Amino acid sequence: MTMSLSLLLSMSAFAVAASISPGPVNLLVLSTAMRVGWRRSLPLVLGASAGFTVLLWLIGLGMIELWERVPLLRQVVRLGGVAFLVWLAWRLACSDGELDIETSSEPAGAGTGALMQWLNPKAWLASAAGMGAFVADGNLVLVTAFALLWGSLCALSIGLWALAGSRLSQWVSSPRRMQGMNRALAGLLALSAGILLLG
Template sequence: MNVLVSMAAFALAASITPGPVNIVALASGARFGFLRSQGHVLGATLGFVCLLLFTGFGLRELLAQWPLLVELVRWAGVLFLLYLAWKLASDNGQLGTGAATPSPSFWRGAAIQWLNPKAWLAAVAGMGALVGDGQAWLIWSFAAIYFLVCYLSVACWVYAGAYLTAHLRNPGQVRLFNRCMAAVLGGCALSLLHG
């Protein structure tokens, strides 16, 4: 039972802390609201759980043998996060239905996780620390726990963004908020170059 509690604590620490996925969730909640952002939440959650399962069932060894893959993922992640930051910064801030700007999708949420070096680090570190011997039941237990914790954590960021909507009353305020979030996301991306 202690290992399951440790898994939950690890999942919470890795999922609730600021990072690219949560910054996008916050901005999405502010721009599109809680319900329209659920595709991002589910995509990010399932994307990470798949990454965790792949890591637990052998990807760890592949990455150890091919360290260039880790570098490629890191650079792809940096470029993708900079692209998302640019999209946020260039948003016009218009409130309303957002028909011209679709809310973040399930697939974008999943892609962020696979291109997010923080997610790779969490998957490899979590599996290494908590499922070192690779027992299948522990891998599946960790994935189930992580699904619940990750979903709730990302949803909290979306909710916080949706709550901020009450304070973002005009396009200028929305643009300022988006540009601040873009700067944070860009900072996350650039910090990955030194990691």
């Protein structure tokens, strides 16, 4: 099955809009890159992108039926996601703002990025919406092509958040400014957790 240019462009526009908009993963990447730089935040970027791509692919192959048939799964994902966001917000809020990269703790890595995507109900819903809109028949070739396309665009979008974070690190060069930025980002993560809890 081949994709028309208009379908490819529509898929790409949808994927970029969903991936680049602010969300918990992008906020964590921004914060991590501000602390450790663009290069050391790449494992988080790649892990989040890979985790999302696998989730999207599995949903395209029918996992959404499990999501719809087992309400407990939705609750586990929602509550797990909320707990994870609250934990990340707490870690950011308690940060002392030190930017000494050599002595700082290891940044969030690929596993954290992938886990965040799997515990993010919005990632599940965006995947279901995208697959429903563009690959309604579950065709393996089209599902795989869309998952790879979106995964690539997701990596680029999240990478831009990492680049922004590394550029912001120069502005927040003092521990006091970094601590203020961390607390602002912690507040946004906590707000995201609250929205998920209410949703």
